[in-house]
Amino acid sequence: MIHLYGENYERMQLLRHIGDISQVAEAKIFQLTDGNEKGTDAIGFRTGSGLNFTVLTNRGLDISYADYKGIPLCWRSGTGDVAAAHYEPNGDGWLRGFYGGLLTTCGMTQAGAPNVDEDEALGLHGRASYIPAKNVWVDSRWEGDRYILWAQGKITETRALGEHLCRTRRIWTELGSNKIHIEDIIENLGYQDSPLMYLFHINVGFPILTDGSELLAPSSQVTxxxxxxxxNLSNYNCGEPPTVDFKEQVYYHQMEPDVDNHIRVALVNRSFNDNKGIGIAVRYHKTQFPHFVQWKLCSQGNYVMGLEPSNCRVDGRASEREQGSLQHIEPGGRRHYEVEISVLTSNAEINVLEEKIKDNRK
Incomplete structure (x- = not known):
């Protein structure tokens, strides 16, 4: 059964009302053609529920923008959707093309601050978000009364005489849904162990982030x-107004999972739209992402809170190695990562999620 526009429809019942399925939902390929965005291939998703989002195939199949019924769900920087060819790998050069967006992936062999690890200079957050995808497959189909839309492709982080990691990503949603599902498989196609650092940089902005917004999380410890x-630890979970010279704040969370070992976190604005409420929720598996990083930046213009499931902290690979916490992937090894991002459309939905999170802490 499809829930659409306040009604429930079976497949044939809905199809009798439309000329083509693209009238209500689609995944459509297009290309950016202006300035330093030129040549960037993109996929625009519409689910029919009001959820729309853009996936950039030339930028690691990350999600550069999302809105719900015209309400922006993510923060966007002033860089725009910079084409991968303009990547600056040294130091903080990564920021020259950091558009923010709903999802920017960091990794796969380095995430976090620039550093030097075993004589190798590593830039901020690694290369994943700047690697164009290959074998891209965009399609949709009926599965009973469900209509599934997806994009899939592979990126490869490799060099001669070095690492050879391949990540296959599938992003999918369905007709009438307020949820985005991201499923990643990382494989080591090389013949030596490789460092593995992986972080989902989910960037929530105004109007979900505002003065009085609240981070809901089953945190047992916040460092x-x-x-x-x-x-500012006492205020870590609260939104603040845009402030001149606000310095970023980063917190590491230890989370209590539910009975299925999943973590749910959300940033919510209960006062939005005359107290109707709105929020973004993230669900992930604790075994896959044992860490959670909160990035809080309430500066003027740079007004964002990052919700970041990860397998590492953000001080860089040298620090992870020194602390003995650096993960590796063996030759032929595979690692699976699954994340669900959903829109909380009302305070009623926010309250339901809050109760689930409270249950984790009991």
Whole structure:
């Protein structure tokens, strides 16, 4: 059964009302042609529920934008959807093309701060988001009374005489849905162990982030990354107004999973639209992502909260190695990662999720 426009429809019942399925939902390929975005291939998804999002195939199959009924769900920087050819790998050059968006992937062999690890200089957050995808497959089909839409493709992080990692990503949703599903498989196609650092940089912005917004999470421990974050620990889970010279704050969370070992977190704005409420929820598996990083930046223009499931912290590969926490993937090894991003469309939905999160902490 399809729930659409406040009604429930069976497949044939719906199809009798339309000329083509693209009238209500589609995944459509297009290309950006202007300035430093030129040549970037994109896929626009419409689910019919009001959820729309854009996937950039030339930028690692990341999600550069999303909205719900015209309400932006993510923060966007001023860089635009910079084409992969403009990638600056050294130091903080990654930021030159960091558009923000709903999802920017960090990894696969480095995530976090620039550093030097075993004589190799590593830039901010690695290469994954700047690698164009190959074998891209965009399609949709009926499965009973469900209509599934997806994009799939592969990126390869490799070099001669070095690592050879391949990631297959499938992003899917369905007609009438408020959810986006991301399924990744990373494989080591090389013949030596490779470092594996992987982080989902989910960037929530205004109007979900605002003064009075709240982070809901089953956190058993919250650890500030530095002294500045420590000074503001009592306010870690609250949105603040855009502030001049606001310095970023980063917190590491230890989370209590549910009975299926899943974690649910959300950023919510209960006062939105005359107290009707709106939020973004993220669901992931704790075994796949044992860490959660919260990035809080309430600066003017740079107004964003990052919800970041990861298998590492964000001080870079050298730090992970030094602490003995650096993950590796063996030759022929495979790692699976699944994340669900959903829209909370009302305070009623927010309250239901909050109760589930509270149950995790009992």
């Amino acid at each position: 500030p990354r530095d002294e500045h974050a420590k000074d």
